[in-house]
Amino acid sequence: MTDVSFDTMPAAAAPVRRDIGLKARYRAERRFRIYGLMAISVGLVFLAIMLASIVLKGHTAFWQTSVTLPITFDEKVIDPQGERATDANVLIKANYPKLAENALIAKLGIDPQDKAAVRKLKGFLSESSRVQLRNIVIADPAVIGTTRDVDILASANIDSAFKGQIDLGVDEARRKVSDQQVSWMNQLKADGVMAEHFNTGLFTFGASSRPETSGMGVAIIGSFFMMAIVLLLALPIGVAASIYLEEFARKNRFTDLIEVNINNLAAVPSIVFGLLGLAVFVNFLGMPRSASIVGGLVLTLMTLPTIIIATRAALAAVPPSIRAAALGLGASRMQMVFHHILPLAAPGILTGTIIGLARALGETAPLLLIGMVAFVADYPATPFDPATALPVQIYMWANEAERAFVERMSGAIIILLVFLMAMNITAIVLRRRFERRW
Structure with missing residues (x-):
């Protein structure tokens, strides 16, 4: 009886086909790397063109x-x-x-x-x-x-x-x-x-119809007041809400609904928060238009989802063994959270807060809707006085017809970018300095 072989492929053909498949995968990987480098290069080129244009127009300011x-x-x-x-x-x-x-x-x-x-x-x-x-x-x-x-x-x-x-x-x-x-x-x-x-007048002068006497003094103080309000309100409220949702709230449909809505709020366009602030704070509560207090409250609402999401991620990153060890030694849930979990999650919370503040500092649309586009020449003494903000000042100068205002606008953009870069670099440094790898 003759033995029938089911392997009809020649013995030398199998390694050749495997080599062909391996080379194809290597070529595909190289193409993917090239595509990625090309995408990054194009992005960097456009970024360099934008920054060069701003610097060339604004350095003389x-x-x-x-x-x-x-x-x-x-x-x-x-x-x-x-x-x-x-x-x-x-x-x-x-x-x-x-x-x-x-x-x-x-x-x-x-x-x-x-x-x-x-x-x-x-x-x-x-x-x-x-x-x-x-x-x-x-x-x-x-x-x-x-x-x-x-x-x-x-x-x-x-x-x-x-x-x-x-x-x-x-x-x-x-x-x-x-x-x-x-x-x-x-x-x-x-x-x-x-x-x-x-x-020096670029940093000390207020609004003016003459370019040579226009400055960002009022805008800088207004932005400072708003960032202080956001920090004082958004940080404690956001951290408290995150601790409750992550450590104390029961997992049910109600908490799931809250989490879904928080994630949705983080993606809502900023102009919607401006409409909310106009309806609630200005029209309903009668707060003064073009005041830092209203701008700070609107930016607080906009920043809260970012801080809550970042804080929850930082709390969830703490290993469960820390919780089990604290509870095993007789600590209450409050002691476990505030004595052990929260200190370990602090670097992530701080990073999320700085990123949220950086986003709030660069927002323009919600501030336009609450009237912070007003012509303000005098320094605000309190958050209830009329003021403006850095991005709004840039917007107002961009609408001026005089050539010299373009120079001022580009100079203000440079200053705003420096502030934003400093805040983001600070967040990165703090994260790398204090983060723990489990």
Whole structure:
């Protein structure tokens, strides 16, 4: 009887087919790596283009052009009738820009009777000289009749021309800076009295219709108030809710419904929280519009789901053996949670809180709906005073027509990105510094 073999494949064919399959898998793996590197590279290229565009447009915002002039506080201009002893309003209503104009005319050697030259000179210096010189006189009335060197800000157009942002090669009629003003600018630069200085006003000034006197002072304070409110409310409420859901709540349909809704709230668009804040805090409770307290409450509602999810994940990461050991030694559930579980989960909770605050700091849409887009020039003293926020200030500058506001907008974006990067780097460092691997 003949033996029949069921293995009809030649003996040498099997390893060849296995080699072919292995090589195909290696090729597929290499292609996948290449696709991943290409995707990362494309993302990094677009990120680099965006950052380069922002930096190139905004780095000049940290420098401001000013002219150092010997200002003569002429009594004939400030108080021609000699009434300041009986009427304090005289010093407030004086024509202070005239003092700066006279000093500039003398510095440039212009004939005061040349009306055309004097008219062109009016757009050379910033109108903020009125407030600047008035504050000097009011702080020390004895300055009247003396001469002092004062740094006066240049106007926005002169500042842009001095920084090289205006093409002076085009026809004079097509630019906002005349040839005569360019000549004066070069003369003052050669004399060493016109130069760029670090723009502290970008961090201290409030809102203004003039670009050279616009700053983020009010926005920085408003953002600080809102972040303080979010931290004081969202952190304890979020941690308490997480501890209850993770350690004490029974697992039933009600708690499952709560968990599902918390996860859904984390994905809700931020503008929905703005509508909620407008309806509840402003319309129903009557809280003031454009106030940091309302913005802080809205951002607290928006940040709570993020903190709850991060805290629950940190609590769940603690090994069950820690709980069993604490309970086995006679600790109550409260002692187990607050003496053992919570300290071990603190790094994860802190990381989630910082990430939530970073997200809240960059939000704009909910703040627009509660009126924080208002024009606010004075510093808020309390969270109940009118204020704005950094992202809202960027939004307002983006809608301005003046070229110099684009420079301010890009500078503010740089500052906001620095804050966000610092917060995220802090979260990463703290997580790596304090995290425990079980």
